[in-house]
Amino acid sequence: MENTLHVDDGVVVNKLHGAAERGDVVVFKGWDGADTIKRVIAVGGDTVKCCDAQRRITVNGVPLDERDYLxxxxxxxxxxxxxxxxPGRLWVMGDHRSASQDSRDHEEHGGEGTIAEDEVTGRAVAVFWPLSRIAVLSTPDTFTQAFAENR
Structure with a gap:
């Protein structure tokens, strides 16, 4: 999840988060059973694709400007x-794509690729440690602008 998160960052997780939305950074039981943290790129019913002519990920044909977090x-x-x-599932990807084991990797190895919504244990809302990295984890503008009509 670099550079959004670094190894050993302390993260505040809201376990009363409600439904996960596109752009959320979520914690879930990973495919290996360990706690895992990734960004939700697409939700149930969405079509996620790589890539358009400018090499951008698209969701339902809408290109994502991922410069803020990639x-x-x-x-x-x-x-x-x-x-x-x-329906009821999420497509998740890490922010450091070439080093991320995420929905793409899991699908390539014969799995579903997605995770069930009910496997999400919470939404990461802030980095609290180390003190030099304190930050709020908000939904990137590309998601709030492109999908505002679906909120």
């Missing part, structure tokens, strides 16, 4: 994919 030395995705997210 690792500066990275790219939206290495390989092309297209997935319709089943």
């Amino acid at each position: 690792h500066p030395d990275d790219f939206p995705a290495k390989d092309e994919f297209e997935k319709v997210v089943p």
Whole structure:
């Protein structure tokens, strides 16, 4: 999740978060059973695709401007994919895509790729440690602007 989160960052997690939305950073039981933290890119019923002509991830045909959170030395995705997210499930990706084991990786290895909404244990809302990294984790503008009509 670099650069949004660094290894050993202390994160405040809201366990009364309600339904996960596009752009949320969520904690869930990962495919290996360990606590995992990733960004929700698409929700049930969405079509997530890589990539458009400018090499951007699209959700329902809307390109995402991921510059605010994508690792500066990275790219939206290495390989092309297209997935319709089943109802009740989430497509999650790390912010450091080339180093992230996320929905893309899980699907490539024969899994569903998505996670169930009820597997989310909470939404990360802030970094509290180390003190030099204190920050609020808000929904990136690309999600709030592009999908405002669906909120």
